[in-house]
Amino acid sequence: MARVPLPSVPTRLAEIEVLDASRRGALEAVLVPQPAEGTELEPVAGVRPSAKAGEVKLVxxxxxxxxxxxxxxxxxxxxRAAGAALARAVDSYLEHDPVGAVQVALSEDVTTESAAELAMGVLLGGYRYKVTGEEPKPRLKTLRLIPRADVPxxxxxxxRAKELAAAAALARDLANTPSNVKDPAWLAGTAERLTSGLSGLTATIRDERWLADQGFGGVLAVGGGSASPPRLIELDYRPRGATRHLLYVGKGITFDTGGLSIKPAEGMHLMRTDMAGGAAVIAAVRAIAALGLKVRVTALVPAAENHVSGSAYRPGDIVRHYGGKTTEVGNTDAEGRMVLADALVYGIKRFKPDAVVDVATLTGAMKVALGLRTGGLFASDDDLAARVVAAGEAAGExxxxxxxxxxxEEAVKGDLGDVKQAPGGPGGITAALFLREFTAGMPWAHLDIAGPARADRTYADVVPGGTGFAARTLVELAAAYA
Structure with missing residues (x-):
């Protein structure tokens, strides 16, 4: 089969430079703040500006x-919205008039935090992913920011914003990669490649034989119907001097047909992004290591393809997970919790972390409850929950x-096995209660990103496709523990 001409992973983002003075010859963008009440904005070259955040006027x-x-x-x-809109406006302009760089002089009112958010918007708003044999369209290559003082x-x-944006963009890349390329082995190999060379970070890839020897029944059951065998991606960041240890677990279902409980054809093509939780975890740990944060982080991504075949697992099966607990399978399309259960028990027993966070596109119920721009947070510990919310606020998620x-709680208890995989009731809540059974009483948070992990239209710094949601939150959470 001919190779698909994939974009590079990670995507190359625009360069953001901070300089002490403007450079001759570059085109300029001017930031327009909300004017004082009772005043009007003066026209520029006959164009009346708009102060509405994210609205761009061409002069x-x-x-x-x-x-x-x-x-x-x-x-x-x-x-962030302004930066994203500027990136898209410049890219549109470049299609008929190529320029080398764009610069923005920052007023005294612009803080370092605001400049970082502007940069974040530019980097993610200009993100593109397209599999094509044609020459790519021109893009903004360099943005120069010129503050009034304190350039360092x-x-x-x-x-720092560039590393956070790179994390979100990498999570988008992994989610957007088509599943005729992105099988569990590809995801594992890509994670290993992307994390090599970073100080303190090691990658270990576990294959199907190791998973069988260790008793990862959930991962093997879900991956059993596919010709592409499952993998466990294990990333361990161990900086010197770290006193706290976080365990991140991300769902890595590289394609989800639903298995024998098959999904409707409408919308199934979007299931290439069903490993968005795993993508966020991989990208976050890479950024945490790049930033040199003084906190140990172990990341586990159980990767499998949920397919339909004679070897697929069935409704009614009893599956024994790592550690021995058994699950009654009610619906093979509730596969994410099956692979997460194995990884949670393994991670807690082997690494003995201080807190555990899992991330998954887990339930359609959360899309109904919270829509497409807010992640669902379940937690057994109030302090950890507050830290996640604060990390999200810092990250803009x-x-x-x-x-x-x-x-x-009783609905999750099993009749023929220890627990029921799909007991009915409020789907997001019962899925979280199921996962809690595998956390051994640890401080634990479950992040259900089924809604915000993908987008079908442009808004703010988001473009259609995988959004990279949760990657920045995980970085900011680690920073809080550091």
């Missing part, structure tokens, strides 16, 4: 100023804490 003619970019009230989200502080803030309702 015609030969003057250096070419774009007027609204930043609204100047909140973090406003700067601005550069430091922007450099919204989380809403959901209840682990005692009224549904």
């Amino acid at each position: 015609p003619g030969d003057a250096p100023v070419r774009w007027l970019v609204g930043i609204g009230e100047g909140r973090a989200a406003n700067y 502080a601005f550069a430091e803030a922007v450099d 919204a989380w809403w804490r959901m209840p682990l309702l005692e009224a549904h």
Whole structure:
């Protein structure tokens, strides 16, 4: 079979430079804040600016100023939206008039944090992923930011934002890669390649024979119907001087047909992104190591393909997980919790972390409950839950804490096995309660990203396809523990 001409992974993002003075010959963008009440914005070259965050006006003619970019009230989200809109406006402009760089002079009101958010918006708003044999369209290559003072502080803030953006973009790359390329072995090999050479970070890939020897019954059951065998991706970041240890576990289902409980054809093509939780975990650990954060982080991604064949697992099966607990299978399309259960027990027993966070596109119920822009947060520990929410706020990702309702605990208990995989009831809650059975009483958080992990249209710094949601939150969470 001919090789698919994939884009590079990771995607090459624009360069962001922080300089002490403007450079001659570069086109300029001007940030337009909300004017004081009772005042109007003055036209620029006959164009009346808009202060609405993320609205860009093109200035015609030969003057250096070419774009007027609204930043609204100047909140973090406003700067991200402005940066994203600027990147897309420049890319559109480049299709008929190539330029080398764009620069933005920052007023005294722009803080280092605001500059970092602007950079984040530019990097992620200009993200593209397309599998094509044609020459790629021109893109913004370099954005120059010119602050009024303290260039090193601005550069430091922007450099950190670049690592966070790179994490989100990498998670997007992994989620967007088509599944005729992205089988478990590809995902494992790519994770190993991407994490090599980073100080303190090691990668170990476990194959199907190792999984069988160790008793990873959930992973083997889910992956049993595919010609592409499962893998366990194990990343361990161990910086010197770290006193806290986090375990991240990400669902890595590289394609999900639903198995014998097969999904409807409509929408099944989107299941290439069903490993978005695993992608977020891989990308986050890479960024944590690149930033040199002083916290140990172990990441586990159980990777499998949920297919239909004579060797696929069945509704009614009893599956024995790593550690011995058994599950009654009710629906083979509830496969994510099956692979996460194995990895949670293994990670807790082997690595003995201080806290555990799992990330998964787990339930359609969370899309119904919270829509497509907010992640569901379940937690057994109030402090960990608060840390996740705060990390999300710092990252620009919204989380809403959901209840682990005692009224549904008995529903998860099994009749023929220890637990029921798909007991009915409120799907997001019972899935979280199922996973809690495998956490050994550890401080644990479950992040259900079924809604915000993918997008079908452009908004803010998001473009259609995988969004990279949760990667930045995981980095900020680690930073809080460091």
